[in-house]
Amino acid sequence: MTSFTPALRLQDIVKTFPGVRALDGVSLTVLPGEVHALMGENGAGKSTLMRVLGGVLQPNSGRILIGEEPTIMASPLDAKSKGVVFIHQELSLAEELSVAENVYLGELPRKSFGRVDWDRLHEKTAAILDKLKVGFTPQTRVGDLSLANQQMVEIARALTVDAKAVIFDEPTASLTDAEKVVLFDVIADLKARGVGVIYISHRMEEIFHMTDRISILRDGQYRGTLHTAETSEEELTQLMIGRKLDLSRKINHAEVGAVALEVRGLSCGRLYSDVSFEVRRGEVLGFYGLVGAGRTEVAETLFGLRDPDAGQILLDGEEVRIGSPVEAIARGISLVPEDRKGQGLVLGMNCRDNMTLPQVDDLKAGPFVAEGAEIAIFDQYRDKLDIRTPGWRQKVGNLSGGNQQKIVIAKWLSMHPNVLIVDEPTRGIDVGSKSEIHNLIRDLAANGFAVIVISSEMPEVLHVSDRIVAMHHGKVIRTFTSEEVTEESLVQAISGIVAETAA
Structure with missing residues (x-):
């Protein structure tokens, strides 16, 4: 860590949704040149806090400070312009566009009369891809890449600006071991340049390998910050879930x-x-x-x-x-797929309908689906898997990644395969x-x-x-x-x- 003046601070952040207090006065301080882990169970508020910081959501109350300067993150582009870059757990790429267009989406270099400067775009993107040691070109269509390589495109976005803070949300979920080494080198380089890195992961070996400090959230509340070298997996687990x-x-x-x-x-x-x-x-x-x-x-x-x-x-x-x-x-035979977002769920549908989708025909009472039977299945597996949602009407796309995965598993378990x-x-x-x-x-x-x-x-x-x-x-x-x-x-x-x- 290179300085004790914070790269950014979140103070007493509150965020509520209908029926849910997702963040209850959460504070977080990240120093320049440190890798700061943010940990907690699915639904603890990690992603919501980072979406507030990244300009995706607006808090009900609380303050964000970049250095010592209070600021408002009006949008993801606004946050990026202020030096805060968010690399999402779930990919947010335009598959029909090229790698270069995705990396500089919304910020394409221009020539006269607003024309895209393709040569400059490809040159700038190639320099970033070079650092990441990937095997594809700026002109490659993103939809033709593997999940792991699409994740590397997300990471490339973080290297396009002079960042003050970079948020990595489960960055290694789709990466091979070789690609993880490259990612860790990128993070080490950001740290050496004095960038504050927020690292969200459930993988304990990565947390203990990569981070300097760890902050814990549980049930939308801040539970403390620990120095990585002075804690253990058992202590972190108990702070996160309240049990061994x-x-x-x-x-x-x-x-x-x-x-x-x-x-x-x-x-x-x-x-x-x-x-x-x-x-x-x-x-x-x-x-x-x-x-x-x-x-x-x-x-x-x-x-x-x-x-x-x-x-x-x-x-x-x-x-x-x-x-x-x-x-x-x-x-x-039932299959819970590797890619829950692309293959396992209909993100615009509610939790109940996702869970009962394969057995709709078996739940019909005459020409109509028996809603009571569907709700009974939802209630049973919500309790059994501890799926955190206000109710069955919640859209699956609004759930955390872990709770989405539980919905997919419940869908097949309810079929008794x-x-x-x-x-x-x-x-x-x-x-x-x-x-x-x-x-x-x-x-x-x-x-x-x-x-x-x-x-x-x-x-x-x-x-x-x-x-x-x-x-x-x-x-x-x-x-x-x-x-x-x-x-x-x-x-x-x-x-x-x-x-x-x-x-």
Whole structure:
């Protein structure tokens, strides 16, 4: 940290929505040249506070100071002009435009008569992309990029101005390990230049690696600020959720039943080949591997989103062909997708309708949907998953990322599937909610369901799985039992160091 004069301060910020006091007198001070973590459960008020700072929302009361100067953030462009840049958790890109147009959206360099100076635009964008070490050009259409590369475009926006403060909201959620290293270098460079960085993440290893201080929110209230070097994961967790968590590995003591789903020699172009495994009723089968290993593509095939070139899929011992998600759902296969915003939700619809969407036909009383039955389902899973919303009428697009993810999971749990596939179940979700979802997954298996969990987080896949399938470059390298797997053996398998036949 380079100075004790604050880069920015938020003083006694209050923000209310109908029926909800989202922020209750919250204060936060960020110093130049520090990385300041903001932590709390989903719904604690983190994103709301940052949207106030970033000019997206206006507070009901309280003050914002840049340096020692009180200011009003009238809009995101106004905030950016004052040196405050917000990199959102959920991507806010125009997919039909180029990378360069997105990076300088609203600030395109101009020539005479208002014409866009394309050469200068591409030159300035190329210099920024160079710093980020990405493999695409300023002219690339954003919609053609992967989620991880779209996140890098969001980050590029922060480097277009002389920033006083940069807000990173779950910046690594879609990044590979190599891209994370580049991001951390960018943050270190911002810190060295005296920029105040606000870092929002649920990943404890990142918090302890990157940050200088940590401020905690709970239920819209400020709970304190700690020096990172002087605290622990246990202390942070208790401040965030008010209770201790059991983070030990779970061993399945329930009786495992018959094989619910079996896959034999499944192949799909260059995505994966000769994939075989089985999952039984009463167990959780984990899939672990590096980005591009083929895990998600296998799940999409089982859900009817991809056509395999070869192989067999068997449900309860009977070979089936799954040509569409409708057929998959009819056969009792459900998929919680990796991208909740793009694939799992209708953001303009309310919570109840999102949760009951796949079973509307089953909830009809004559020609009409039985509203009481829909509300009963919503009430049951809102309580079970602790979904924080004023009521079922709330639009899903207005919920925090973690609560949106809970809606997606509830949608499929309410269908009581025979096989539940969960791809990155806790992406962007706080530690308290993670524990609840892990317990739900374990409870589902204990009640006789077959569950497949795909995760990029080793602690998660070790915590919830009875067996773990390790994939590398589209192939199953080995299947571990929970008793025999170690972190070292799992890393070796997904790196292709140990190329053993699948157990």
